[in-house]
Amino acid sequence: xxxxxxxxxPAAKAPLERTTIERRPVGESDVLIDIKFAGICHSDIHQxxxxxxxxxxPMVPGHEIAGxxxxxxxxxxxxxxxxxxxxxxxxxxxxECDNCKxxxxxxxxxGPTWTYNSVGRDGEPTYGGxxxxxxxDENYVVRIxxxxxxxxxxxxxxxxxxxxxxxxxxxAGPGKRVAVVGLGGLGHMGVKIAHAMGAEVTVLSQSLRKKxxxxxxxxxxxxxxxxxxxxxxxxxTFDVILNTVSAPLDFGAYLSLLRTGGAMVNVGLxxxxxxxxxSSLFGNLRNLTTSNIGGIxxxxxxxxxxxxxxxxxxxxxxxxxxxxxxxERVVASDVRYRFVIDTATI
Numbered sequence: 001x002x003x004x005x006x007x008x009x010p011a012a013k014a015p016l017e018r019t020t021i022e023r024r025p026v027g028e029s030d031v032l033i034d035i036k037f038a039g040i041c042h043s044d045i046h047q048x049x050x051x052x053x054x055x056x057x058p059m060v061p062g063h064e065i066a067g068x069x070x071x072x073x074x075x076x077x078x079x080x081x082x083x084x085x086x087x088x089x090x091x092x093x094x095x096e097c098d099n100c101k102x103x104x105x106x107x108x109x110x111g112p113t114w115t116y117n118s119v120g121r122d123g124e125p126t127y128g129g130x131x132x133x134x135x136x137d138e139n140y141v142v143r144i145x146x147x148x149x150x151x152x153x154x155x156x157x158x159x160x161x162x163x164x165x166x167x168x169x170x171x172a173g174p175g176k177r178v179a180v181v182g183l184g185g186l187g188h189m190g191v192k193i194a195h196a197m198g199a200e201v202t203v204l205s206q207s208l209r210k211k212x213x214x215x216x217x218x219x220x221x222x223x224x225x226x227x228x229x230x231x232x233x234x235x236x237t238f239d240v241i242l243n244t245v246s247a248p249l250d251f252g253a254y255l256s257l258l259r260t261g262g263a264m265v266n267v268g269l270x271x272x273x274x275x276x277x278x279s280s281l282f283g284n285l286r287n288l289t290t291s292n293i294g295g296i297x298x299x300x301x302x303x304x305x306x307x308x309x310x311x312x313x314x315x316x317x318x319x320x321x322x323x324x325x326x327x328e329r330v331v332a333s334d335v336r337y338r339f340v341i342d343t344a345t346i
Contacts, residue, residue, distance in 0.1 A: 001025060005346045006131035007320055008058040012050040015324045018346070021060060021127050023135045030135050031079050032071035033087065038129035039064030039155040040339040042185065042246060045327050047117050051271040055117050062129025063089040063115040066144060066154035076138050084144040086303070088157035089293050091115050091126060091140045103297040130323065132346055142300045145307035152312025155185065155338040156303060158293065159313060163190035164302040166242060166265040166291035167197060174198040176239045179257065183210045186244035186267060188314055188337040191217045196309040202238070204230070213336065231256065244268050252280035255288065263287035313338045319345035
């Protein structure tokens with residue numbers, strides 16, 4: 001076992017504090033990664049505060065991990081010491097079900113092993129990226145292309161794939177109109193990626209406060225959802241609506257903005273149940289659906305796409321001592337657009 005420094009929540013809603021954790025020995029197919037940067041996702045806060053239900057403590061959050069391989073197991077074939085790599089939301093799955101075999105490990109029939117707040121096949125809890133090092137099976141590690149610096153690449157391991165996967169699935173591209181709801185950690189990557197795919201991109205945000213940013217990131221249009229005229233003027237406009245916010249919405253109002261056959265895809269997960277009137281789905285072949293990150297092959301595809309188009313996250317780099325303040329700022333929507341921890345400060 002290797003003892004490493006980390007930041008952990010000792011209990012639900014408790015401030016994170018510096019501690020040490022044990023990482024397993026490097027096994028046959030494992031790689032040891034020196035973590036350089038770890039993004040702060042709103043999911044980290046939901047779980048550390050038990051907003052999504054009972055959790056495992058102490059909890060070391062972090063599933064946007066970028067680092068460098070420092071050791072490989074004897075059976076490793078995909079990576080070598082010195083490679084630039086990333087780890088996202090999961091570190092294992094059953095590998096036997098149809099979804100796993102199809103590269104859709106996030107939909108594993110037995111449930112994937114999440115990077116943190118989960119229990120591995122060895123029966124031990126998993127600890128995430130707010131730490132110095134991590135040991136991961138090579139089959140759940142991806143390569144970060146040289147065209148991306150590690151700090152701006154880290155958030156792509158969640159925010160990037162979470163938006164790339166549904167945009168690809170619903171054929172965002174030339175001739176398609178895409179609306180992104182919310183311009184935060186997920187939303188700003190949704191704008192960048194949809195624009196790079198060739199779609200006409202609109203941001204739907206509560207106010208026009210971030211309009212200049214949205215247009216610089218690649219949006220063609222920007223509207224305030226607090227203005228009732230927005231919903232009247234944009235009825236029947238969009239092929240895809242990518243909802244990135246983790247708060248209840250008036251789904252009927254948003255669904256009215258879809259064209260025939262269009263889809264509203266939800267990638268934000270509110271802590272409380274939401275209400276949808278089925279009548280808002282009838283009459284115009286509207287689709288209301290969700291998307292959950294992406295499999296390992298698609299995550300690699302996303303990273304290669306982002307490198308090709310020079311797409312990194314917009315980040316605020318922080319030291320580990322600033323994590324608790326960063327959590328409060330995320331909740332207050334006071335970040336542009338992703339906090340990233342320099343793990344050298346842990």
